[in-house]
Amino acid sequence: xxxxxxxxxxxxxxxxxxxxxxxxxxxxxxxxxxxxxxxxxxxxxxxxxxxxxxxxxxxxxxxxxxxxxxxxxxxxxxxxxxxxxxxxxxxxxxxxxxxxxxxxxxxxxxxxxxxxxxxxxxxxxxxxxxxxxxxxxxxxxxxxxxxxxxxxxxxxxxxxxxxxxxxxxx
DNA sequence: TTAGTGATATCC
DNA sequence: GATATCACTAAA
Numbered sequence: 001x002x003x004x005x006x007x008x009x010x011x012x013x014x015x016x017x018x019x020x021x022x023x024x025x026x027x028x029x030x031x032x033x034x035x036x037x038x039x040x041x042x043x044x045x046x047x048x049x050x051x052x053x054x055x056x057x058x059x060x061x062x063x064x065x066x067x068x069x070x071x072x073x074x075x076x077x078x079x080x081x082x083x084x085x086x087x088x089x090x091x092x093x094x095x096x097x098x099x100x101x102x103x104x105x106x107x108x109x110x111x112x113x114x115x116x117x118x119x120x121x122x123x124x125x126x127x128x129x130x131x132x133x134x135x136x137x138x139x140x141x142x143x144x145x146x147x148x149x150x151x152x153x154x155x156x157x158x159x160x161x162x163x164x165x166x167x168x169x170x
Numbered sequence: 171t172t173a174g175t176g177a178t179a180t181c182c
Numbered sequence: 183g184a185t186a187t188c189a190c191t192a193a194a
Contacts, residue, residue: 079175081190150189
């Protein structure tokens, strides 16, 4: 089953634990497909979240975060790494879920590199196109939570909040 | 632990 | 126009 707007049109904190275990499918023009199961995600939610890019308000860069659910937010980090988020929740409400790693490729930039996702995907939809989609094959991993990574600048509260969702290994 | 890398935001 | 910052990775 392919996930559409309905799946993402809920609060990021409700979507995130369900997104873990789903499969990203990347389709190329020659018909080949790459598949990778999502093993870890992080929630960035609201202007009050100091770690969220939208915490500094609405700008050209963060505009997509305020957009409709099911959009992809891709941005370049440290000049060489593309990071991929999926937008969730209501329009005008900045929230997104960072795809942090897959079962095979650990690390958000490794995943986008493998799936060949770059800035051209920014502000496009994760459903209803022939390049990228997310599938549900019914697999439901056990989830544990942990603080988010790489946001030491966000202050003690936001640094420690457990908005990282990880598929438990067995 | 540190270098590499460039878009973005924020300050002149 | 200039500068500081950054949701990372690979190499050492």
